[in-house]
Amino acid sequence: MIAERRQIITPARQMMAFVFRDFSLTKRYFGWVVVFTFYAMVNSATIALIGVAAKDEQLTLTLIVGVLLWSFLSVLFNEIASSVAYERWEGTLEYTFMAPVSRLIHLFGVSLFAAIYSIIRLAIVISALAVFIKLDLSRANLFGILVVLLVSSFAFIGLGLMAAVLPVFSPERGAEATNIFQGCLLLVSGVYYPLDVLPSWLQPFAKLSPATYSLSACRKLMGIGLGQGPLVGAPISAVASELLTLTLMGVVMVPVGLWVFGHVERWAKKTGKLKRTG
Amino acid sequence: MKKVFRKRKRQGAFKYGVNEQWAVKDVSFEVAQGETYGLLGPNGSGKSTLIRILSTLLIPDHGEVRLMGHKLPDEERTVRWKIGRVSVDAAFYKRLSARENLLYSAYLYGLEPKRAEKRAFDILERLGIESRRFSDPLEEMSRGMQQKVSIARALMINPPMLLLDEPTTGLDPKSRRDVQRFLEELRAEEGTTILLTTHDMNEAEHLCARIGFLAHGRLIAEGTAEELRQQAQSVTLEDAFIKMTGESLTDGAEGGKE
Numbered sequence: 001m002i003a004e005r006r007q008i009i010t011p012a013r014q015m016m017a018f019v020f021r022d023f024s025l026t027k028r029y030f031g032w033v034v035v036f037t038f039y040a041m042v043n044s045a046t047i048a049l050i051g052v053a054a055k056d057e058q059l060t061l062t063l064i065v066g067v068l069l070w071s072f073l074s075v076l077f078n079e080i081a082s083s084v085a086y087e088r089w090e091g092t093l094e095y096t097f098m099a100p101v102s103r104l105i106h107l108f109g110v111s112l113f114a115a116i117y118s119i120i121r122l123a124i125v126i127s128a129l130a131v132f133i134k135l136d137l138s139r140a141n142l143f144g145i146l147v148v149l150l151v152s153s154f155a156f157i158g159l160g161l162m163a164a165v166l167p168v169f170s171p172e173r174g175a176e177a178t179n180i181f182q183g184c185l186l187l188v189s190g191v192y193y194p195l196d197v198l199p200s201w202l203q204p205f206a207k208l209s210p211a212t213y214s215l216s217a218c219r220k221l222m223g224i225g226l227g228q229g230p231l232v233g234a235p236i237s238a239v240a241s242e243l244l245t246l247t248l249m250g251v252v253m254v255p256v257g258l259w260v261f262g263h264v265e266r267w268a269k270k271t272g273k274l275k276r277t278g
Numbered sequence: 279m280k281k282v283f284r285k286r287k288r289q290g291a292f293k294y295g296v297n298e299q300w301a302v303k304d305v306s307f308e309v310a311q312g313e314t315y316g317l318l319g320p321n322g323s324g325k326s327t328l329i330r331i332l333s334t335l336l337i338p339d340h341g342e343v344r345l346m347g348h349k350l351p352d353e354e355r356t357v358r359w360k361i362g363r364v365s366v367d368a369a370f371y372k373r374l375s376a377r378e379n380l381l382y383s384a385y386l387y388g389l390e391p392k393r394a395e396k397r398a399f400d401i402l403e404r405l406g407i408e409s410r411r412f413s414d415p416l417e418e419m420s421r422g423m424q425q426k427v428s429i430a431r432a433l434m435i436n437p438p439m440l441l442l443d444e445p446t447t448g449l450d451p452k453s454r455r456d457v458q459r460f461l462e463e464l465r466a467e468e469g470t471t472i473l474l475t476t477h478d479m480n481e482a483e484h485l486c487a488r489i490g491f492l493a494h495g496r497l498i499a500e501g502t503a504e505e506l507r508q509q510a511q512s513v514t515l516e517d518a519f520i521k522m523t524g525e526s527l528t529d530g531a532e533g534g535k536e
Contacts, residue, residue, distance in 0.1 A: 010388030017385030021371070024382070028373040028415070091369040098333045099386040100358035269337045269351070272301075275330070 018109030080160025141233030158253020316486030362432030422453030
């Protein structure tokens with residue numbers, strides 16, 4: 001009984017370690033958190049106001065869905081992808097890696113805090129948007145949107161896990177590559193525009209980005225692009241294909257992300273790359 | 279004597295990739311349970327590489343490493359529960375307080391936070407850190423204090439084996455004495471096995487039951503301080519080291535490369 005309890009409590013505490021650490025760091029760097037959140041609020045408002053200026057409700061909502069979803073998913077991805085980079089800069093990577101924590105628990109702990117942080121930031125940005133733009137979400141399928149966000153999160157966690165190992169190869173170049181990758185996702189996922197405006201050679205890449213399916217599903221659930229009448233959110237069955245694709249992406253990307261992470265960790269231990277540099 | 283740590287000859291080896299230079303080669307020694315064993319060598323001699331191998335942070339190209347009967351890297355998860363490490367650079371989240379850093383470690387090892395915190399604070403008080411400093415960010419603490427927090431972190435989990443990589447380098451004389459006295463008490467009270475790397479002859483002689491001379495990644499000689507002096511027919515341990523290794527403790531291939 002005690003052994004069974006320990007088998008549950010120990011991993012739970014270990015996962016809590018990363019939530020506690022990231023929460024403590026967020027408190028210490030609170031000034032920067034305020035700055036980044038303020039920028040996200042202003043950025044969201046300025047983008048949404050383009051639609052208001054055009055007096056086009058569909059365009060406004062298209063932009064709002066894009067900016068909010070990207071705000072959530074990019075922060076989630078970035079928090080996970082940067083976790084190893086932060087540890088290298090702080091010089092704590094070796095201590096974390098020599099602790100008796102499975103990589104699954106470690107990375108899910110990091111992802112758990114990232115998800116909580118992203119949700120809180122998203123709520124703040126939505127509240128700020130309401131100050132600038134009159135948002136009527138009464139006919140949107142909000143439950144459906146929450147389901148899409150949840151399912152999308154797993155695919156982005158998988159991507160984040162794969163990107164997180166890049167700083168193991170090179171602390172600086174790894175962080176740079178992560179940002180380039182994030183920029184490419186932003187470009188090809190149709191965050192602010194329909195995919196058919198992309199050059200034809202870029203359009204196939206959109207199919208590889210989970211954000212493409214998240215955005216498509218959320219826009220349907222908001223009622224965007226479903227006709228000329230008043231906006232009414234589609235039922236969740238209307239986005240079944242997007243949900244299925246996102247689920248498959250999550251099912252594949254999370255294990256692949258963990259596998260890649262494990263292999264790079266072993267390679268780093270064989271070549272001495274875990275050691276602090278800079 | 280029960281052997282808790284063993285590294286076999288001609289097999290323990292780790293090579294850095296870029297210049298293909300052996301960092302550690304042909305190193306073989308055993309440490310008994312409850313023993314304090316010192317590895318003495320200049321910068322670049324392979325001390326830190328050895329500690330990293332034992333800490334499961336490096337996988338050697340060849341060789342057999344066993345800690346408390348567990349083979350590395352195959353049983354690294356088991357070994358990690360049983361070792362505490364203090365490195366020359368006290369690696370912490372510098373913006374976080376000593377308390378926050380220690381609590382993070384407690385959670386990592388699945389410890390009950392309140393009990394772990396109490397143990398860590400007891401250790402810190404024995405090392406001479408006042409409790410009112412526990413909530414100060416690490417970046418506001420001196421290097422000596424940071425190193426003491428690092429020792430508290432390693433001991434908080436009550437490990438049967440402690441890997442200390444130059445734990446007193448850069449400390450002021452008082453902090454150095456505090457740490458050395460604490461290590462002596464720890465071995466006497468808890469029977470903790472300690473592997474200590476240092477380039478301080480006095481520290482090695484004072485704390486270690488046996489000492490190994492490490493130079494250019496090879497274990498040149500080992501024994502008690504007295505045995506080493508006799509082997510080299512020298513009056514001091516430092517003379518013995520210079521005679522047997524052909525270099526002084528201030529030499530080194532690349533300072534800080536380890």
